Amino acid sequence: MKQEFIDLAHGAGGTKMDELLELIMKNIKYRKVGEGIGLDEKDDGATIPIGNKRIVTSIDGHTVHPIFFPGGDLGKLAITGTINDICVMGAKPLAILSSIIIEEGFPVKKLQAIIDSLAKTAEENQVAIIAGDTKVMPRGTIDEMVITTAGIGFIEDEQLDIQDSNLQPGDKLIISGTVGDHGIALMAGREGISFETELVSDVASVREIVEAALKVGGVVAMKDPTRGGLASALNEFAEKSNVSLWLEDEKIPIAPAVYAASEMLGLEPLGVTCEGRVLLAVKAEKATEVLKAIKELPLGKNAAIIGEVRAERPRYVLSKTVVGGHRIIEKPIGEQIPRVC
The missing domain is CATH 3.90.650.10 (PurM-like C-terminal domain)
Incomplete structure (x- = not known):
């Protein structure tokens, strides 16, 4: 990568992000499990073959601003974003793991609203939230709240090939x-x-x-x-x-x-x-x-x-x-x- 510093465009899904991914991935030696889909495919998720079955995994960090917006909020986005990545791999979403990082001084009322929305969205989609991690950062070191969600799904049709x-x-x-x-x-x-x-x-x-x-x-x-x-x-x-x-x-x-x-x-x-x-x-x-x-x-x-x-x-x-x-x-x-x- 030619640039000395990272800018916002490097995380925005275009050609500059492609450059960043090459930098991040270039020294990773083990890039997939068996014959599954891994880093090289740069797909919406990865697959882990177990016998003739395939588990699908995906992970996404959610930094939307503002955290409440017309039609949704950070909690709903965090769940649907990961569910959707699992679905477009051809899998049935089963479970979510979440990591929540909160800024010191963030209102508890807003936090509860986001968590309620997150839980409701998962329930509506029959996806279990099975594990998580929560941290608080000093005031000014993070903007309000960031949620990272990892998803687990299962491809039921052994013959299905979505790539x-x-x-x-x-x-x-x-x-x-x-x-x-x-x-x-x-x-x-x-x-x-x-x-x-x-x-x-x-x-x-x-x-x-x-x-x-x-x-x-x-x-x-x-x-x-x-x-x-x-x-x-x-x-x-x-x-x-x-x-x-x-x-x-x-x-x-x-x-x-x-x-x-x-x-x-x-x-x-x-x-x-x-x-x-x-x-x-x-x-x-x-x-x-x-x-x-x-x-x-x-x-x-x-x-x-x-x-x-x-x-x-x-x-x-x-x-x-x-x-x-x-x-x-x-x-x-x-x-x-x-x-x-």
């Missing part, structure tokens, strides 16, 4: 709902921007959506487009599978308020964090059926097939514009809105 590198020409791309809602809601709240339609985070568990899609079959890869948004998730698919992705701008669901706020703030909505969406790559013959199953769920009502996989121009993501040309959707350098997750 970012599985895409083949002809596969279809499905997004489970509108994009950019979470990041734009936080940014608008910070800047005091109001609209006729309230901007609300999409923070939610994607468990039901993933279960519905896997029940239909034909799913080859999934990602939750968090840091770096849909643009980053698409580029990871294209890079790891050595294919190109061809989209259409008009087919990508973006809420009018999110589009308006993005225009006002000079942001690209495809590069803004989502916290309750899934990007799926699905075999063409199953795509319509998978879409139908997702749209039958409350969180999937705005789901859409947004493009397809091709062989030409590998490692590129391109989208047809409203005027008929094509634009390249590049992987963001970093998250446009810091501290959104």
Whole structure:
């Protein structure tokens, strides 16, 4: 890494984070368990093979600011964020371990609200919180509160293979709902921007959506487009599978308020964090059926097939514009809105 010091963009899910990960990972010798998925795959989680079975693990640190935001809070985000990482690996989430670090002087009333939300979200998703660690830091050495959650899940289908590198020409791309809602809601709240339609985070568990899609079959890869948004998730698919992705701008669901706020703030909505969406790559013959199953769920009502996989121009993501040309959707350098997750 060329830079002498770390900046915010290094933790924001784009190309600068790729550089940081290379630095962090370069001297780690043991990078996976057996034939499981490990560090080299840079996926949403890892797998631990035990006989013919696979345990899935994932871990995430949550530093969102503010800790209470339209549609959610730090506690809900900490649980759903880790559940979603487990789900998009094709696993059923079973348990959560949490580490909570609190700033000295933080109000007990706010702490209780965050913990209540964390517990309620885990209960709603039938996920047990089985262990944890809590520490308090001196005033001014941490901003209010940070929660790190590690998840454990189990892949029930021995034949299921969900990996970012599985895409083949002809596969279809499905997004489970509108994009950019979470990041734009936080940014608008910070800047005091109001609209006729309230901007609300999409923070939610994607468990039901993933279960519905896997029940239909034909799913080859999934990602939750968090840091770096849909643009980053698409580029990871294209890079790891050595294919190109061809989209259409008009087919990508973006809420009018999110589009308006993005225009006002000079942001690209495809590069803004989502916290309750899934990007799926699905075999063409199953795509319509998978879409139908997702749209039958409350969180999937705005789901859409947004493009397809091709062989030409590998490692590129391109989208047809409203005027008929094509634009390249590049992987963001970093998250446009810091501290959104």
